[in-house]
Amino acid sequence: QINVLQAKKKFEILDAMLSFMHAQFTFFQQGYSLLHELDPYMKKLATELDQLVIDSAVEKREMEHKHALIQQRVTSPLFSQDFSYDDSKVEFNVDAPNGVVMEGYLFKRASNAFKTWNRRWFSIQNSQLVYQKKLKDVLTVVVEDLRLCTVKPCEDIERRFCFEVVSPTKSCMLQADSEKLRQAWIQAVQASIASAYRESPDSYYIE
Numbered sequence: 001q002i003n004v005l006q007a008k009k010k011f012e013i014l015d016a017m018l019s020f021m022h023a024q025f026t027f028f029q030q031g032y033s034l035l036h037e038l039d040p041y042m043k044k045l046a047t048e049l050d051q052l053v054i055d056s057a058v059e060k061r062e063m064e065h066k067h068a069l070i071q072q073r074v075t076s077p078l079f080s081q082d083f084s085y086d087d088s089k090v091e092f093n094v095d096a097p098n099g100v101v102m103e104g105y106l107f108k109r110a111s112n113a114f115k116t117w118n119r120r121w122f123s124i125q126n127s128q129l130v131y132q133k134k135l136k137d138v139l140t141v142v143v144e145d146l147r148l149c150t151v152k153p154c155e156d157i158e159r160r161f162c163f164e165v166v167s168p169t170k171s172c173m174l175q176a177d178s179e180k181l182r183q184a185w186i187q188a189v190q191a192s193i194a195s196a197y198r199e200s201p202d203s204y205y206i207e
Helices: 002-075 179-199 201-206
Strands: 100-109 117-125 128-132 140-143 150-154 162-166 171-175
Touching (some): 150 179
Antiparallel strands (some): 117 128
16 A cells, blocks of 8 residues: 555655646747747847947047047147147127127036036127027026126136136136137127117117
């Protein structure tokens, strides 16, 4: 009787093991079927990922190259004062039809404790000095009325090509990419001040 029981246990164990193996087989087979359906999508995603990696590497190299050029133009003593490397257009027009006397990129020193420099798109328009962080951003007014301001070059500073716009309430330190651009911006501000006086001298003196 004991031998019969022992033999029966062996069959039960084998039956349980076989059931477990069937369950495992069914589980993995269903998983394979599901992933097999996703195979075309995964291959497409892998191709797109490869392209994204390539695009990211190209963009990184371009940004590093641009950053190196900017740093070189700002800090390198190898560039002489003849500005032969500067091909940018530096003209300004106080009688421009759109009201924009001059516009372009300048570095602006922050007024916080860190005194960080940020590159912004500046413009002189409607007797105001304004800038934008991005092209479609709202204009930020630096100087509300240029008639109350003076502008002067700054030499005693750690960066080259700097100039300062001073108003009765605050001052703004700016940096151009070259001496040629700095002189153009200073002249544009001075011309805008003179133009603003010519346009409304009476109302200004009354105020």
